[in-house]
Amino acid sequence: MALDSKQVALDHSPFFRLFTDGTIDRLVPSLILPPSDHPNAAVRSKDVVIDTETGVYVRISVPRHHNLPRKLPLVVYIHGGAFCIGSAMHPVYHNFIASLVEKANVISVSVDYRLAPENPLPIPFDDSWAAFRWVAAHADGKGPEPWLNDYADFRSVFVGGESAGATIANDVAIRAGVHELRDVQIVGLFLLHPFFGGKEEDKLYKFLCPSSSSRYDDPRLNPAVDPRIERMVGRVIFFVAEKDQLRERGTGYFEGLKKSAWSGEVEIMETEGEGHCFYLFNLTSDKAIALMDRLVAFLKSA
Secondary structure (H helix, E strand, O other): OOHHHOOEEEEEOOOEEEEOOOOEEEOOOOOOOOOOOOOOOOEEEEEEEOOOOOOOEEEEEEEOOOOOOOOEEEEEEEOOOOOOOOOOOOHHHHHHHHHHHHHHOOEEEEEEOOOOOOOOOOHHHHHHHHHHHHHHOOOOOOOOOHHHHHHEEEEEEEEEEEOHHHHHHHHHHHHHHHHOOOOOOEEEEEEEOOOOOOOOOOHHHHHHOOOOOOOOOOOOOOHHHOHHHHHOOOEEEEEEEOOOOOHHHHHHHHHHHHHOOOOOEEEEEEEOOOOOOHHHHOOOOHHHHHHHHHHHHHHHOO
């Protein structure tokens, strides 16, 4: 069937269009930035397949000059893209994480989950949880990946992401709290311009997950109503932007979290005059630097 004869279910141009037959037209180029283990690179990186059946992989990044007599805090990062676009090898996500690794002196594991709609929700959530479990299996120093065995401090683990990735990261943090993984301690969760639920049905989420109400009574879209929330990590930071259409959803969960059974510490940073995930596209702008500095301070304060 020709593309123009299909019926469009949701048009998220200039990024993608979803069709009623469950297919997608991704309108942005699938850019790939390969990993680099060059000895002179500021940040070394490698890709590791964690499941040969699903093809799910992670990109691991470490700062070049790691000669301290201690291991590094570990950041598990989950990229955004409305569950439908993006990858751990896309330049905007790779460059953001490389900058974070260098500035905060941490090791990062960026998860490349399978994309919807070909892989309906909750597959991206489950892939990310599987990746976290794979990472956690290195806590005894005997896992399959030497960089994690050698460099990662599993008593100082952070989880985070932006947009849809923040939704997934929050889910991972809750699951980790419930399962109480041996020798792994999540000390912080960061949510960059997060995608959560509101009072009205979110048509995109409903299309990708028909069984969901796609509103704030869905625990994944409003984790404050999840009875497991009290077991989540004890420190959370939100980043929102004044002109982001998802701003109120982020601040809504921020307020709901403070009123929930969860008893941790929460903070929020709002960037004035900017839109959704602005920082990814110009890491050297003053406002992007301010956001990065706040995130680095959060990682270093654990």
